[in-house]
Amino acid sequence: MAQAVQPVIGIIGGSGLYDIDGLSGKRWEKVESPFGEPSDALLFGDLDGQPLVFLPRHGRGHRLSPTHVNYRANIDALKRAGVTDILSVSAVGSLKENLPPGKFVLVDQFIDRTFAREKTFFGAGVVGHVSMAHPVCGRLLDRLAEAAGQQKIDHQRGGTYLAMEGPQFSTKAESKLYRSWGCDVIGMTNMPEAKLAREAEICYASISMVTDYDCWHPDHDHVTVEQVVQVLMNNAEKARGLIKALVPLLAERHMPCEQGCDRVLDTALITHPEARDAAHIERLDAVAGRVLKDSKA
Numbered sequence: 001m002a003q004a005v006q007p008v009i010g011i012i013g014g015s016g017l018y019d020i021d022g023l024s025g026k027r028w029e030k031v032e033s034p035f036g037e038p039s040d041a042l043l044f045g046d047l048d049g050q051p052l053v054f055l056p057r058h059g060r061g062h063r064l065s066p067t068h069v070n071y072r073a074n075i076d077a078l079k080r081a082g083v084t085d086i087l088s089v090s091a092v093g094s095l096k097e098n099l100p101p102g103k104f105v106l107v108d109q110f111i112d113r114t115f116a117r118e119k120t121f122f123g124a125g126v127v128g129h130v131s132m133a134h135p136v137c138g139r140l141l142d143r144l145a146e147a148a149g150q151q152k153i154d155h156q157r158g159g160t161y162l163a164m165e166g167p168q169f170s171t172k173a174e175s176k177l178y179r180s181w182g183c184d185v186i187g188m189t190n191m192p193e194a195k196l197a198r199e200a201e202i203c204y205a206s207i208s209m210v211t212d213y214d215c216w217h218p219d220h221d222h223v224t225v226e227q228v229v230q231v232l233m234n235n236a237e238k239a240r241g242l243i244k245a246l247v248p249l250l251a252e253r254h255m256p257c258e259q260g261c262d263r264v265l266d267t268a269l270i271t272h273p274e275a276r277d278a279a280h281i282e283r284l285d286a287v288a289g290r291v292l293k294d295s296k297a
């Protein structure tokens with residue numbers, strides 16, 4: 001018989017979102033990870049009785065570029081904090097005419113064009129392969145769409161997020177190429193974040209807030225940080241409202257994830273138990289302890 005789980009909601013705040021207000025019992029706590037330094041301490045608290053953990057992706061003060069965010073340490077730290085569901089909040093450029101600045105896109109697919117980041121917890125002594133066919137948890141996406149509807153936020157359900165390395169914005173040729181691929185939005189951070197959340201068996205969904213038309217649109221200025229920040233400031237209230245509306249929708253005890261996000265490692269590991277590396281198994285205590293606990297040397 002499947003067991004109900006008490007959800008712990010993790011929010012990864014992107015550009016412009018470095019804190020969460022309205023939390024009771026608010027405390028910043030440093031969480032150590034064997035994968036290095038998370039972007040910042042974690043902010044623990046309760047929102048209307050629901051446990052919540054917040055992490056500013058770029059650190060308070062926006063110290064880390066998308067390439068220098070330690071995505072592995074961030075996801076590992078959230079897993080150690082007991083997080084079951086991650087909501088990633090991001091600023092993105094629009095690659096479609098009908099997605100103007102201010103619109104929220106609840107993406108459901110990604111194309112990963114990043115190349116200078118650690119992208120897996122596995123390898124070197126513990127090899128694992130998880131499915132990324134459906135990178136976003138359907139249940140989280142349903143609840144997000146419901147909350148956005150309740151808040152009357154202009155949003156699109158579904159869409160493809162192109163993850164680029166950055167930190168420079170795209171050339172016009174790149175922007176047009178991604179449009180020709182049918183991508184909806186572009187950003188620099190949701191990959192490998194979504195891949196690592198999947199490996200750590202945490203449900204993941206992304207709220208992508210459109211801030212600009214990147215550089216392809218003949219009638220709009222090319223993206224600048226100033227423009228992104230301005231649109232984010234105008235939308236901060238909407239983002240806060242969405243999170244507030246979403247939390248109670250996720251708060252009821254839920255059964256194991258229907259999509260299986262929380263058990264992907266049941267079928268992912270290929271290294272023979274006798275060939276597994278003891279030191280690596282130790283580093284994976286939070287991420288994969290559930291399936292590796294009998295492998296310890």
Ligand SMILES: CSC[C@H]1O[C@H](OP(=O)(O)O)[C@H](O)[C@@H]1O
Pocket residue numbers: 013014015016057058065066089090091092166187188189190225228
């Ligand atoms: C400040 S503009 C570029 C910056 O904003 C986005 O970050 P995040 O996803 O954390 O909101 C984009 O990916 C870049 O990192």
Ligand SMILES: Nc1ncnc2[nH]cnc12
Pocket residue numbers: 091092093094169170186187188211212213214215223228
């Ligand atoms: N146009 C853009 N390209 C990449 N990341 C972004 N974040 C916000 N706007 C962006």
